[in-house]
Amino acid sequence: MINCIKIQVMKVLNKIAALGLVALLASCGSSSSEGEGLSGKVSIDGSSTVYPITAGIAEYYGEENDNVEVLVGVSGTGGGFKKFCIGQTDINDASRPIKDKEIAVAEENNITYQQLSVAYDGIAVVINPANDWVDHITTEELQNIWKSDAGADLKWSDIREGWPEEKIQLYGPGDASGTYDYFNEAILGKELSCRNDYNASENDNMLVKGVADDKYALGYFGLAYYEENKETLKVAPVKDGENAPVTPSLTTVMDKSYSPLSRPIFIYVSSEAIKKAQVKSFVEFYLENAAEVSKKVGYIPMTEEEYTAQKDIFQSFCK
């Protein structure tokens, strides 16, 4: 009994934490003003990865448009699309492109939609600062470490010759998170499954603690979290195929040289929804402020040209 209550409490706490962030953003002030006496609702649902950006934008937007109620839910990308594709929501936050199955549902319900990129998200592969043998790691090596049949006693020396004969201690996000999905798709592809016998937590702080504590540890999480914990962690440059190893940073994610562990994140908006003036104005506001907000909540903004391109796409979708 107590456990059920605790989960509820934790959920509420998470919400409060998110709200705190939003409040913080709100106090930072904002640019462009639009409010032309709009009113009504904008209903948004979807990915928890995109949520911080959308919530931040919603807060800014609310300051200038008192009468518009922006509701942002977090059902996961898939859960959000379920509602979006039957017309229950106006906008869906998505950390991956829409799937064929979801497109089919949308078509059945006569929902036409537009995908808009709003920012980039990068994943950092991290090691302990005392780890002096990893100068870079290849995507293939990452695959050998994380695939489900890698073996429980996998040693560093099994991955590359010359690395120490010590067990690798693995830390990563739990399989319910968007980062987990993305990492596995990028590293393991569609065929391989990820191993289960590692320290998995939805709480990035636990992962930071775990890797910072153990010389033989390896982990991964959102780039923003590494940036905050630079002193206690070391980041491993990732080498993809024949390319030179690349260290993740604002620059390498923005110029797309850090691959494959960076990705665009999206919002989806339906043609039915933009008939409502408040939804259209919200999306315009979103694209206008996405760069600033995404930076504040730890994501990587796209380039100015890319935002302009997205705005053009949206304008032609509105016609």
Add this chain to the structure above:
Amino acid sequence: MKSRANIRVKEKFIEGLLFLSASLTILTTVGIIWVLSSESISFFQEISPLDFFTSTEWAPSNREAPKYGVLVLLSGTLTTTAIATLVAVPIGLTLAVYLAVYSGPTIRKWIKPALELLAAVPTVVYGYFALSVLTPIIREVFPTLPLFNALSAGIVMGIMIIPIVSSLSEDAIRSVPKTLAEASYGLGATKFQTAFKVLVPAASSGITVSIILGIARAIGETMIVAIAAGTKPNLTFNPMGSVMTITTYMAETASGDVEFGSIRYKSIFAVGITLFLFTLILNLISFYIKKRVRNEYE
């Protein structure tokens, strides 16, 4: 006459209020059981209960064949609970005997509130105490201990349930009829002999109940294990390892991005009902023992 009628209405009103608050607790319990079982039933329609309770693999994210072997999580829960019991029972019991038989009123006045304070510490504080104070100390002795381990989480959980064990046991020892102790002294027994050969055996049912309640509390504890015991599903009873308990799994999964209505979502309720069954059985045992005790002294 009028005032009497007034009083009667008042009485009825108060009676109604009391009944309402009593039924509220029952309704809550019924509601929780209903939610737990309805979600679990649809979970068990997809995953066979036999696999759930006998498989030794916990791999819910495996794409071809997700494995839900609750034994893996159960081993984590049982390991931490066993360690907590090993810590809490000897200390709690000694404390109870000391407070009931040996200590003078002045010392009692200090120890009792201190114990109650122990019970009032938020579990999140206990969790970080285990992770950032106790684990480093144990590591001085065993350097190979992982940062997240069952041992320090279990020990701290044991400290948490000491007040439950000690105060209920103390009550049990105190409620042993005075005549028994006096008869023992009269036969020339020492205080020690009286305490451990007469009073403790006579209070054994009450003491057992206190231990069971302590265990039930430890099984359901979430925050301490979620912070300090790790999140690695591991079929092991090794106290020096990282484990994932049932409660940790529930908390972790619920705070993640799980799709509502998916099998993963339902698995929270399936492991939840497993936990519920465990605590229910423990409660039934303690209920049965309590009933027997009442008969003994009447």
